[in-house]
Amino acid sequence: MSAETARIVSFSYGVFAMTITFMVLDLNIAGNGAGRLASSLVRQWPSYAAFTLSFAFIGIMWINHHRLFTHIRRSSNALLVLNLLLLFGITVVPFPTAVLAAYLRTGDARPAALLYNGTYFVIAVLFNLLWQYSVRAGLLDPASAAAAEKISQQYSYGPLFYLICLGVAWISASASLALNCALAIFFALPPHVATSLKKPNAGMAR
Amino acid sequence: MSAETARIVSFSYGVFAMTITFMVLDLNIAGNGAGRLASSLVRQWPSYAAFTLSFAFIGIMWINHHRLFTHIRRSSNALLVLNLLLLFGITVVPFPTAVLAAYLRTGDARPAALLYNGTYFVIAVLFNLLWQYSVRAGLLDPASAAAAEKISQQYSYGPLFYLICLGVAWISASASLALNCALAIFFALPPHVATSLKKPNAGMAR
Amino acid sequence: MSAETARIVSFSYGVFAMTITFMVLDLNIAGNGAGRLASSLVRQWPSYAAFTLSFAFIGIMWINHHRLFTHIRRSSNALLVLNLLLLFGITVVPFPTAVLAAYLRTGDARPAALLYNGTYFVIAVLFNLLWQYSVRAGLLDPASAAAAEKISQQYSYGPLFYLICLGVAWISASASLALNCALAIFFALPPHVATSLKKPNAGMAR
Amino acid sequence: MSAETARIVSFSYGVFAMTITFMVLDLNIAGNGAGRLASSLVRQWPSYAAFTLSFAFIGIMWINHHRLFTHIRRSSNALLVLNLLLLFGITVVPFPTAVLAAYLRTGDARPAALLYNGTYFVIAVLFNLLWQYSVRAGLLDPASAAAAEKISQQYSYGPLFYLICLGVAWISASASLALNCALAIFFALPPHVATSLKKPNAGMAR
Numbered sequence: 001m002s003a004e005t006a007r008i009v010s011f012s013y014g015v016f017a018m019t020i021t022f023m024v025l026d027l028n029i030a031g032n033g034a035g036r037l038a039s040s041l042v043r044q045w046p047s048y049a050a051f052t053l054s055f056a057f058i059g060i061m062w063i064n065h066h067r068l069f070t071h072i073r074r075s076s077n078a079l080l081v082l083n084l085l086l087l088f089g090i091t092v093v094p095f096p097t098a099v100l101a102a103y104l105r106t107g108d109a110r111p112a113a114l115l116y117n118g119t120y121f122v123i124a125v126l127f128n129l130l131w132q133y134s135v136r137a138g139l140l141d142p143a144s145a146a147a148a149e150k151i152s153q154q155y156s157y158g159p160l161f162y163l164i165c166l167g168v169a170w171i172s173a174s175a176s177l178a179l180n181c182a183l184a185i186f187f188a189l190p191p192h193v194a195t196s197l198k199k200p201n202a203g204m205a206r
Numbered sequence: 207m208s209a210e211t212a213r214i215v216s217f218s219y220g221v222f223a224m225t226i227t228f229m230v231l232d233l234n235i236a237g238n239g240a241g242r243l244a245s246s247l248v249r250q251w252p253s254y255a256a257f258t259l260s261f262a263f264i265g266i267m268w269i270n271h272h273r274l275f276t277h278i279r280r281s282s283n284a285l286l287v288l289n290l291l292l293l294f295g296i297t298v299v300p301f302p303t304a305v306l307a308a309y310l311r312t313g314d315a316r317p318a319a320l321l322y323n324g325t326y327f328v329i330a331v332l333f334n335l336l337w338q339y340s341v342r343a344g345l346l347d348p349a350s351a352a353a354a355e356k357i358s359q360q361y362s363y364g365p366l367f368y369l370i371c372l373g374v375a376w377i378s379a380s381a382s383l384a385l386n387c388a389l390a391i392f393f394a395l396p397p398h399v400a401t402s403l404k405k406p407n408a409g410m411a412r
Numbered sequence: 413m414s415a416e417t418a419r420i421v422s423f424s425y426g427v428f429a430m431t432i433t434f435m436v437l438d439l440n441i442a443g444n445g446a447g448r449l450a451s452s453l454v455r456q457w458p459s460y461a462a463f464t465l466s467f468a469f470i471g472i473m474w475i476n477h478h479r480l481f482t483h484i485r486r487s488s489n490a491l492l493v494l495n496l497l498l499l500f501g502i503t504v505v506p507f508p509t510a511v512l513a514a515y516l517r518t519g520d521a522r523p524a525a526l527l528y529n530g531t532y533f534v535i536a537v538l539f540n541l542l543w544q545y546s547v548r549a550g551l552l553d554p555a556s557a558a559a560a561e562k563i564s565q566q567y568s569y570g571p572l573f574y575l576i577c578l579g580v581a582w583i584s585a586s587a588s589l590a591l592n593c594a595l596a597i598f599f600a601l602p603p604h605v606a607t608s609l610k611k612p613n614a615g616m617a618r
Numbered sequence: 619m620s621a622e623t624a625r626i627v628s629f630s631y632g633v634f635a636m637t638i639t640f641m642v643l644d645l646n647i648a649g650n651g652a653g654r655l656a657s658s659l660v661r662q663w664p665s666y667a668a669f670t671l672s673f674a675f676i677g678i679m680w681i682n683h684h685r686l687f688t689h690i691r692r693s694s695n696a697l698l699v700l701n702l703l704l705l706f707g708i709t710v711v712p713f714p715t716a717v718l719a720a721y722l723r724t725g726d727a728r729p730a731a732l733l734y735n736g737t738y739f740v741i742a743v744l745f746n747l748l749w750q751y752s753v754r755a756g757l758l759d760p761a762s763a764a765a766a767e768k769i770s771q772q773y774s775y776g777p778l779f780y781l782i783c784l785g786v787a788w789i790s791a792s793a794s795l796a797l798n799c800a801l802a803i804f805f806a807l808p809p810h811v812a813t814s815l816k817k818p819n820a821g822m823a824r
Contacts, residue, residue: 095230
C-alpha cells in the first residue's frame with residue numbers, strides 16, 4: 001500500500017470506528033424504576049438484537065473495505081470521491097436500523113423494511129462502483145490479479161441479491177431481515193470460499 | 207511524508223472522521239406515532255438534504271486537506287498551529303449547518319445564511335494560510351513544485367469567491383446555498399482540472 | 413507488523429478511543445440550581461468513581477490488545493472476525509457499567525452485578541479465543557515465542573477467574589467489584605511479572 | 619519512532635480527536651423561537667468563548683503530546699500506563715469546562731474555578747511524570763538530547779505555575795482564567811523559545 005492509500009484507509013477506518021461505536025449510545029439503561037431490573041433487561045431484547053445485528057453488518061462492511069484496500073495500491077481523485085460516497089452509505093446505516101427496530105412490530109413494518117433494505121442495496125452498488133473503478137483504472141497491485149478476480153465475482157452478485165431482498169421486504173419485513181443475515185454471512189466469507197459456494201450449481205449445469 | 211507529518215495527518219483525520227460522522231445523530235426517527243411512517247419520512251426531506259450537503263462539504267474539505275498533505279513533507283511549530291486553526295473551523299461546521307437547516311424557511315433566514323457563509327469564508331482563509339505558509343516555509347516536497355503551483359492558483363480564488371457568497375447571502379439565503387454547491391464542486395475537482403476551467407476565459411480575452 | 417495487521421490495529425484503536433472517550437458524556441454538570449455546587453459535586457462521587465473505573469478497565473483492555481498485536485505479524489479472515497467479536501465486547505462495556513452504577517445501592521444490585529461480571533467473563537473468553545487462534549494458526553512473529561508463552565499462561569487464568577467473579581456477584585455485588593479491580597491489576601501487569609506471581613505457589617507445592 | 623510507539627500515538631490521537639470534537643455538541647442552536655436569531659446568537663457568546671478556549675487548550679495539549687512523542691523512540695509497560703493516565707486527564711477536561719461555563723457568573727464561581735484549575739494542575743503533573751519517566755528510563759532517541767533538555771526545562775515550570783493558578787482561583791475565578799490563557803500560550807511555544815523567555819530575567823540578575 002502506498003502512503004497515500006494508507007491515509008485514505010486511516011480516515012475511512014475512523015469513520016467506520018465512529019459509526020460502529022455510536023450505536024451503543026442507543027441502548028437504554030433498563031428498568032425505569034417501575035419493574036424489576038432483570039425482567040426489564042429481558043423485555044428489551046429487541047433493541048439488543050438490533051444493536052448486535054448492526055454491529056455485525058457494519059463489521060462485515062469493514063472487513064470488505066479492508067479486503068479491497070489490501071489490493072488497491074494507488075490512489076486517484078475519483079477513488080477519493082467514490083470512497084467518500086461509500087462512507088456516506090456506511091454512516092447512514094444506524095438511521096434506517098433505528099427506524100426498523102422501532103417499527104418492525106407495528107403496522108408500519110413495510111416502509112421501515114423498504115428503507116432498511118434500500119440502504120443496503122445502495123451500499124452494495126457503491127461497493128461495486130468503488131471496486132470496478134479500481135480494477136479498470138489500474139489501481140490494483142499487479143500481484144493481486146487472481147484474488148481480485150474472485151472479489152469481482154463475489155461482488156457482482158451483491159446488487160442483484162439486495163434487490164431481491166428489497167422485493168421480499170415488500171411482502172414480509174421479517175423474511176427480508178432473515179435474507180439480510182444470510183447475505184451478510186456470504187460477504188463475510190473470504191472471496192475464494194464464497195465463489196466456490198457457487199461451483200456446485202455450475203457443476204450441475206454441466 | 208515524514209513520520210511527523212504522518213502523525214499530524216493521523217490526528218487531523220480523526221477530527222474529520224468524528225465531525226463527518228457526528229451529524230447523523232441529528233437525524234430523528236421519523237413518524238412519532240401520530241402519522242404514517244412513509245409520509246413522515248418524506249416530510250423530513252429538508253433535514254436529510256442538510257445532512258447530505260454537510261457530509262459532501264466536509265468530505266470535500268477532507269479531500270483538500272488530503273491533497274495538501276500529499277505535498278507537505280516537513281513539519282514546524284507554525285504548521286501545527288495553523289493546522290489546529292483549520293481543524294477548529296472544520297469541527298464548527300455542524301453548528302451553522304444546524305442553524306441554517308432550522309431557520310432557512312423562517313424570517314430569520316438572513317442571519318442564518320450569513321453565519322453559514324461566514325464560516326465557509328473563514329475556512330477558505332484558513333486553508334489559504336496553511337498552504338501559503340507551507341509553500342513559503344519550504345515544507346513541500348521538492349518534487350511537488352508543479353502540482354503545488356496549480357493548488358496555489360485554485361486556492362487563491364477561494365476567499366474572494368466565499369466573500370461573494372457572503373454578499374449574496376445578504377440578498378438571498380437560497381441563492382447563496384446554490385453558489386456554495388457550485389464552489390464545493392470547484393474545490394472537489396483536481397487542481398489541474400479546476401485551473402484549466404479558467405483557461406477558456408483567458409482564451410476568450412485573447 | 414505487516415501493513416495489514418497495522419490496518420487492523422488502526423481500526424481497533426479507533427474503536428477503543430471512541431469507547432473510552434464516550435463515557436465522559438455520562439458525567440452530569442453537578443448542582444442543578446437547588447444546592448451549592450461544591451457539596452453537589454461531592455455527592456456525585458459514585459458516578460465519578462464509575463467513570464474512573466471504566467476508563468481504567470477499558471484502558472487495561474487496550475494495553476492487552478496492544479500487547480497481543482505486538483506479537484501478531486500476519487492476518488487471516490478468522491483473525492478479522494475474532495477481532496471484531498472482541499471489539500463488540502469492548503464497545504458494550506459502557507452499558508453494563510451504567511446499569512451497575514445506577515443499581516449498585518438498590519435492591520437490584522444482584523442482576524446488575526451479574527450482567528456486569530458476565531460481560532467481563534465473555535470478554536476474557538474472547539481475548540483467549542483471539543490469542544489461542546493466533547498462536548495455533550502461526551500468525552505470530554517467530555521471535556515472539558518466549559513472550560507468547562508467558563501471555564498464554566497469564567490468559568489461561570482469565571475465564572476461570574472471571575467465572576469466580578460471576579459466582580461472587582451472586583452473593584455480593586460489592587465483593588465482585590473488588591475482585592474485578594484485583595483482576596484488572598493482574599492483567600495490567602506485564603506477562604512475565606504476572607506469571608511469576610504464580611511461581612511461589614508452584615514452589616510451595618514442590 | 620518504532621512501530622510500537624507509533625501505535626501508542628495512533629490510539630492517543632484518537633482520544634484527543636474525540637475529546638476536541640465532542641465539545642461542539644454542547645453548542646445549542648440559538649434563538650428558541652421566542653427572540654430574533656441574530657441577537658440570540660450574540661447573547662450566547664459565553665458558551666462560544668468556552669468552546670473556543672477549550673479547543674485551544676486541548677489543541678495545545680495535543681501539540682505537547684505530539685512534541686514529546688517526536689523524541690520518545692521506545693516503549694515500556696510503565697509508558698503505556700503513564701500515557702493512559704495522561705489521556706484520562708485529557709478526556710476529563712470537557713467536564714470542568716462545562717461546569718465553569720455554567721457557574722462563572724454565579725455565586726458558585728469559586729468552586730467551579732477551583733475544579734477547573736485543579737484539573738489543569740493534575741494534567742501538568744501527569745505531563746511531567748510521563749516525560750521525566752521517559753528521560754530516565756532511556757526511552758528517548760539519542761539524537762534528541764539537546765531538544766529534550768529544553769523540554770524538561772519548560773515542563774519543570776508547569777506544576778508550580780498551575781498551583782499558583784489554583785491559588786489565584788481562590789481569590790478570583792476570572793483572574794485565574796486569564797492566567798490560564800497566558801500559560802497556554804507559554805506551552806504552545808516551541809521549547810527553545812519558551813525557555814529563552816526566561817533568559818532576560820536570568821540576565822537581569824547578573
